[in-house]
Amino acid sequence: MMPAMMWRAAKGEGAGNVFLEQVPVPEPGPEEVLTRTRVSLISRGSELWRRYVMEGPVRPEAMGYSTAGTVERVGGGVTEFAAGAPVVVSAPHAEYSLRPVAAGAPHPRVHHLHPGVSFEEGTFHPLATSSAGWAQALDITAGDRVVVLGQGLVGNLVMQFARRYRPAQLIAVDALALRCRLAREVGAPEVVNAGEEEPVAAVQRLTGGAGASIVVDCVGGPAGVASFEQAQKMVASGGLIQVNAKYQNAPLPLDVDNFQGKRVLVSYPPSADRAWMARTAMEAMASGEVRVQPLVTHRFDGRDLKAGYDFLYEHPEQALGVLFLWQ
Numbered sequence: 273m274m275p276a277m278m279w280r281a282a283k284g285e286g287a288g289n290v291f292l293e294q295v296p297v298p299e300p301g302p303e304e305v306l307t308r309t310r311v312s313l314i315s316r317g318s319e320l321w322r323r324y325v326m327e328g329p330v331r332p333e334a335m336g337y338s339t340a341g342t343v344e345r346v347g348g349g350v351t352e353f354a355a356g357a358p359v360v361v362s363a364p365h366a367e368y369s370l371r372p373v374a375a376g377a378p379h380p381r382v383h384h385l386h387p388g389v390s391f392e393e394g395t396f397h398p399l400a401t402s403s404a405g406w407a408q409a410l411d412i413t414a415g416d417r418v419v420v421l422g423q424g425l426v427g428n429l430v431m432q433f434a435r436r437y438r439p440a441q442l443i444a445v446d447a448l449a450l451r452c453r454l455a456r457e458v459g460a461p462e463v464v465n466a467g468e469e470e471p472v473a474a475v476q477r478l479t480g481g482a483g484a485s486i487v488v489d490c491v492g493g494p495a496g497v498a499s500f501e502q503a504q505k506m507v508a509s510g511g512l513i514q515v516n517a518k519y520q521n522a523p524l525p526l527d528v529d530n531f532q533g534k535r536v537l538v539s540y541p542p543s544a545d546r547a548w549m550a551r552t553a554m555e556a557m558a559s560g561e562v563r564v565q566p567l568v569t570h571r572f573d574g575r576d577l578k579a580g581y582d583f584l585y586e587h588p589e590q591a592l593g594v595l596f597l598w599q
Contacts, residue, residue, distance in 0.1 A: 280366030313395035340394035385598035416420035427490030483508035
């Protein structure tokens with residue numbers, strides 16, 4: 273009997289050369305879960321700047337990490353999941369995914385989907401998990417003036433999680449009108465369109481010349497070089513810059529004279545409680561405290577994988593959350 277086949281994302285030689293390939297559906301081994309994907313989300317920063325634009329091939333296992341669907345089959349010894357259960361999975365774009373679920377794993381890849389969270393919303397869970405940790409690591413107090421640079425998926429989610437700590441000011445910054453509009457829609461108290469107003473001057477104006485006590489830099493890709501320089505000018509003496517952006521492909525400029533008495537934190541510490549982060553992310557989405565559905569701008573059939581990637585890369589002014597529908 274021929275094995276059942278499935279489609280999965282692949283990346284070959286040449287920038288933008290993403291495509292679908294057909295491979296056998298894997299069988300779960302002990303302590304593994306086979307899931308059937310309903311929806312997957314392109315994580316723009318990682319998947320464009322570290323997959324799509326790369327000249328060389330990318331292994332299929334790295335082609336995505338934000339999916340939602342149902343458990344198809346479980347291996348022997350698996351008791352936490354059963355066939356038919358709705359789940360969110362850190363797995364690549366594919367019709368099926370195989371993931372280990374060993375008890376006590378430091379970075380679980382499969383989580384139960386809350387009944388109040390849709391499959392589409394569930395695809396945001398991996399990014400929301402990290403965003404919950406990034407926001408917690410800031411130790412925001414009621415007196416803080418917080419600026420989040422970049423309102424892509426990560427920046428928007430960090431802004432929403434930062435809001436739950438009720439800082440004195442929370443300012444979202446982006447150069448694209450679409451992202452500024454969506455930041456306002458999901459509850460950013462103050463928004464700066466850096467395409468219309470110089471962002472450092474805008475932050476000084478909004479903070480009454482005091483500057484920000486915390487600046488979170490979420491501008492990924494080449495634009496992140498300039499945003500890190502802006503962050504140093506926005507943050508007040510004694511303040512903190514947290515860098516969550518990646519893939520700038522160039523050294524970040526550190527102005528030592530301007531940086532006296534200021535601090536930098538890259539991501540969250542290794543000691544962060546990832547179980548708490550994952551649980552908090554799911555609960556925040558289920559309660560509506562963190563809203564992700566408005567961030568979905570486009571949906572593509574999974575068979576149109578390349579069209580989805582191409583559109584997100586070519587039209588950042590139109591696209592933010594791009595989903596693939598598989599079933």
